[in-house]
Amino acid sequence: MKKFAGLFALGMIAVSLTACNDKETKTNETTLSETSPPTNNTVYLYTWTEYVPDGLLDDFTKETGIKVIVSSLESNETMYAKLKTQGENGGYDVIAPTNYFVAKMVSEGMLMPLDHSKLPVIKELNPDWLNKPYDKGNQYSLPQFLGNSGIAFNTNDYKGEDFTSWSDLWKPEFAGKIQLLDDTREVFNIALLKIGQDPNTQDPKIIEQAYQELLKLRPNILAFNSDNPANSFISGEVSVGQLWNGSVRIAKKEQAPLDMVFPKEGTILWVDNLAITSTSKNPDAAHKLINYMLSAKIAAKLTKEIGYPTSNIEALKQLPDEITKDPAIYPTSEMLQNYPWQNDVGEAVKYYEAYYQQLKASQ
Numbered sequence: 001m002k003k004f005a006g007l008f009a010l011g012m013i014a015v016s017l018t019a020c021n022d023k024e025t026k027t028n029e030t031t032l033s034e035t036s037p038p039t040n041n042t043v044y045l046y047t048w049t050e051y052v053p054d055g056l057l058d059d060f061t062k063e064t065g066i067k068v069i070v071s072s073l074e075s076n077e078t079m080y081a082k083l084k085t086q087g088e089n090g091g092y093d094v095i096a097p098t099n100y101f102v103a104k105m106v107s108e109g110m111l112m113p114l115d116h117s118k119l120p121v122i123k124e125l126n127p128d129w130l131n132k133p134y135d136k137g138n139q140y141s142l143p144q145f146l147g148n149s150g151i152a153f154n155t156n157d158y159k160g161e162d163f164t165s166w167s168d169l170w171k172p173e174f175a176g177k178i179q180l181l182d183d184t185r186e187v188f189n190i191a192l193l194k195i196g197q198d199p200n201t202q203d204p205k206i207i208e209q210a211y212q213e214l215l216k217l218r219p220n221i222l223a224f225n226s227d228n229p230a231n232s233f234i235s236g237e238v239s240v241g242q243l244w245n246g247s248v249r250i251a252k253k254e255q256a257p258l259d260m261v262f263p264k265e266g267t268i269l270w271v272d273n274l275a276i277t278s279t280s281k282n283p284d285a286a287h288k289l290i291n292y293m294l295s296a297k298i299a300a301k302l303t304k305e306i307g308y309p310t311s312n313i314e315a316l317k318q319l320p321d322e323i324t325k326d327p328a329i330y331p332t333s334e335m336l337q338n339y340p341w342q343n344d345v346g347e348a349v350k351y352y353e354a355y356y357q358q359l360k361a362s363q
Helices: 058-064 076-089 099-107 120-124 133-138 166-170 184-194 204-220 230-234 245-253 283-293 296-306 333-338 346-361
Strands: 042-047 067-072 141-154 178-180 221-224 240-244 258-261 269-276
Touching: 042 283, 058 067, 058 283, 076 099, 099 133, 099 269, 120 283, 133 141, 141 166, 141 245, 141 296, 166 184, 166 204, 178 184, 184 204, 184 240, 184 346, 204 221, 204 346, 230 240, 230 245, 230 258, 240 245, 245 258, 245 296, 269 283, 283 296
Parallel strands: 042 067, 178 221, 178 240
Antiparallel strands: 141 240, 141 258, 141 269
């Protein structure tokens, strides 16, 4: 999840600031040529880089004869901006919006209703992830991966009990040592949770209050990083910070001495989904691709690779305990029931983004 860039770049957020941040910066994008006419044996996929490791779609092409052209999704905001810019000429078929953007895109007619008869994989999906407020009845999207963030730490230097509250990050002993995700909402989440406020608030006064808390934290912040943020922990450059659960899995695969805890105030949950654009030129192939990517075999392979919990229940049988029984990677049932989900904050996004840019520019 969670990501801020394209709306700002288009001038849709009227604030006198520049630069933007992503939920997680993606690289190596295969540019979609808007002049290349799609054919019945081609489908264009726009998703997060790590969600399509090399060779993942080879069997799909062999089985169906459908070629998949993949573009790397930088953020929900840049995805939204590109689709808006392309308009009716848009060439993407399948996209991967996070839950708080699904509702926004549905309301603006940007997503095509799904034909559930062409998606038999639905019966394998966790019912606790379905029929959520952002897409009742999953008319426009199906969940793929679940994420959240917590306080990550080097186990050679710290213990889990050293971090019981988000407020621990404000301690003077961490001056110039903390890495935060380069993500507006994720950063504001920790301040809002710290002061006991709704992380989905649209109240400008409360958002400003959270900003003031973050200014107090600023001296402790070494870096904002969403571009493979686990690497800083793996290399030893950082020993305390904010990470996504998938990043924790990546670090542990590299045998890094790292673990993550969730403070008493909790954390925010998000889901990356698969959906079909309303401008898709090949919806039949798009349905086939979604069904393939959510299948147990592919879902299990991806979770082993990137760490994010999969929506496919059957895939769980193929996953090792080191993933499914690690609460730093796989949220417990209690967490899923009690932690809030990230929602769209509407026009209030301009306040979050303006304050975030000010925070990054401050010293």
